[in-house]
Amino acid sequence: MKFGIRRPRLVEEDQLEAARWYDSQQPGLGDDFLDESERVISALADNALLYSVRFADVRCVRLRRFKRYGVFYVIHGEEIVLLAIHHGARDSRWLAERRKQIG
Numbered sequence: 833m834k835f836g837i838r839r840p841r842l843v844e845e846d847q848l849e850a851a852r853w854y855d856s857q858q859p860g861l862g863d864d865f866l867d868e869s870e871r872v873i874s875a876l877a878d879n880a881l882l883y884s885v886r887f888a889d890v891r892c893v894r895l896r897r898f899k900r901y902g903v904f905y906v907i908h909g910e911e912i913v914l915l916a917i918h919h920g921a922r923d924s925r926w927l928a929e930r931r932k933q934i935g
Contacts, residue, residue, distance in 0.1 A: 847869055850917060901918065
């Protein structure tokens with residue numbers, strides 16, 4: 833089964849914020865982050881059910897090169913709804929609130 837992917841604006845902002853931070857650490861690293869996060873998001877269309885539920889119905893797949901980051905999402909029927917691109921060292925309680933915002 834191939835899933836559709838819905839990417840709310842908040843998730844795009846997460847992604848760009850992280851890329852800007854990596855670029856400030858080393859020019860070009862932000863582009864690498866964007867490339868990898870896009871690769872992971874695209875692969876979810878075919879592999880969304882492979883990743884375990886973290887809490888409630890929220891699943892997470894980690895980025896390979898940027899190991900502390902995960903793409904958090906829920907599955908609604910035949911659609912993946914992205915919730916966040918989140919750094920693992922950050923307090924995860926805000927994810928529950930984001931879950932309510934995005935649905």
